[in-house]
Amino acid sequence: MTSATPPTVVVRGPAYPPHEAAGIWVWVEQHDGVVEDVSRELLGKGRDLASRLAQPLVAVVLGAPQHAGVGAADAAALGADEVLVVGHAALAHYATDPYTDALDQLVRRRKPAILLLGATPDGRDLAGRLAVRLYTGLTADCTDLTIGPSGLLESHVVGFGGGIAAIITCQRHAPQMATVRPGVFPQPAATVRSNASERIRPASVDLDSAAERVRVLERQVHAEAGLTRAPVVVIGGAGTRGDFHLLEALAETLDGEVGATRVAVDQGWIGRDRQIGQTGVVVRPKVAIACGVSGASQLTVGISGADTVIAINSDAGAPLFDAADYGVVGDLFRVLPPLLAELRTDQPKAVTAERRPA
């Protein structure tokens, strides 16, 4: 099974010097014509950065010919000055090699200053590979993006326990790359722009000469968790000991969603798409109810945007109480049943009517 010629390190060198670079690019992630929320959020933040730098905001949409166009129209409506669209059968579903090849070719041709990607599983797969292909700097999971006095992108990241913030820059390489978790930035409103369609430009890339490497045999997507838009998020941690049924009932009663800590996800109690925190989803609900969650900073970063945080934990010393508005020291299996009963018996109609997701 061992290959005859072991792979050796390939050094490609920089793509282009930073002083030749201009433009803020956002990779618009779409699956079957549906644009990811995080890409919309990045177009909103990208607009700010473009204004600060007086440079154009460019959206890049890759996909099957029939799908890429839909994403492109979305991107144009969300404020991109230019939308580069590559419709190609090899890009029908995300795969590392054709997506890296396509973006690499476009970037080398047009020399953007900044390239932003959503920190989804596919976005992280792509960004990590592309940054080395382009021999440039990449900062993961930024909590904010700003422009410094010299025009450099400042990528803000939160370190150990959420207590430490660092600003990362990439001065000598281009493009300056960053990934951002879903939910970190608000979504911009779509606007009707008279010349939106004129901003969409088909671009061509050569994907035929590359050898096929990884082949997608099957792809299954289940219903997605609507965590970033939910008004209430009920979060379970180690204290649930894997039993989420009371949390699910509470979320259902409040038209909310269930989330989980990394520990709970790592234990296999709940799907990764429900992980809240620095390495999961950042949520900004009206109410976050954390049940049996100790409160590692990794988690608290993910709920720092919540209007109200309620913590229920049997350990009075749990750090999450320091990050909560209301705390209850007690076993969640004793605290939640009367709360559920209370909410179910006397639920003002206005609350359910207003908060039911569209």
Next chain:
Amino acid sequence: MRIVVCVKAVPKPEEVGMNPETRTLDRSKARSEINPPDMHALEMAFALRDRVGGTVTLLSMGPPMFVPYLRLGLAMGADDAYLLSDRAFGAADTLATSYTLAKGLERIAATAGPWDVVLCGEESSDGATAQVPPGIAEWLDIPQATYVSEIAPGDGQTAPAIEVRREIKGGEERLRVPLPAVLSVAAGANVPRFFDPDRRAIAESAEVVVWDAAAVAADPALIGAAGSATTVAAVESAGRVERRHEMLSGPPEETARTLAGVIRAALSA
């Protein structure tokens, strides 16, 4: 199947503090552990070896204090271990780190024979970038698959390949990955085994091969701070959100009424 697992030691996050005067990370009081996501990569490697035979080799980059953690991996069942250790490797970002590990993999193939697959944890618990596995694959110009939850021996129809399950947003996909390749293993993909007590004593004195930059023929311009594209421009303590810190106590029914009121008020705000 010759398997290499990239591992690192990380400070236990709950034990890392901050020096209030210098406003820098204080890791002096923190104990270390094998990066928890790497434990899942190790388990996947051992399970694969159990099934199809072969060897499991450990590779790490870090200071000499990493040696005991590699010995722990040997006690879990790894066959040999290599540590890339050189002051010149220090202060590396993911660009320089993935280059250095790729050079180590090149050297392992040259001295111990070619490997088939490299397994990594999906990310480190300290850096949490998940950028190193795709970076290694790109430096070596070989296929990658990230967030792999399951690995099956390939059908071997054309070229040597394996079939894997990969976690994607809201679902999963099955991929056929030609070898050699780099895989990152999804956290929670399996239950990592404990070290083997019988191997523990042997591992205490087992050899960990230590290579410096020259040993792996690393270009000095591509390693450590010199080879890093990103720099930490500023570090500050993060502003915490002000919270009310109101503790509710009393009979469960009373607490429930108070909480229900709080929730309703917040939702209608």
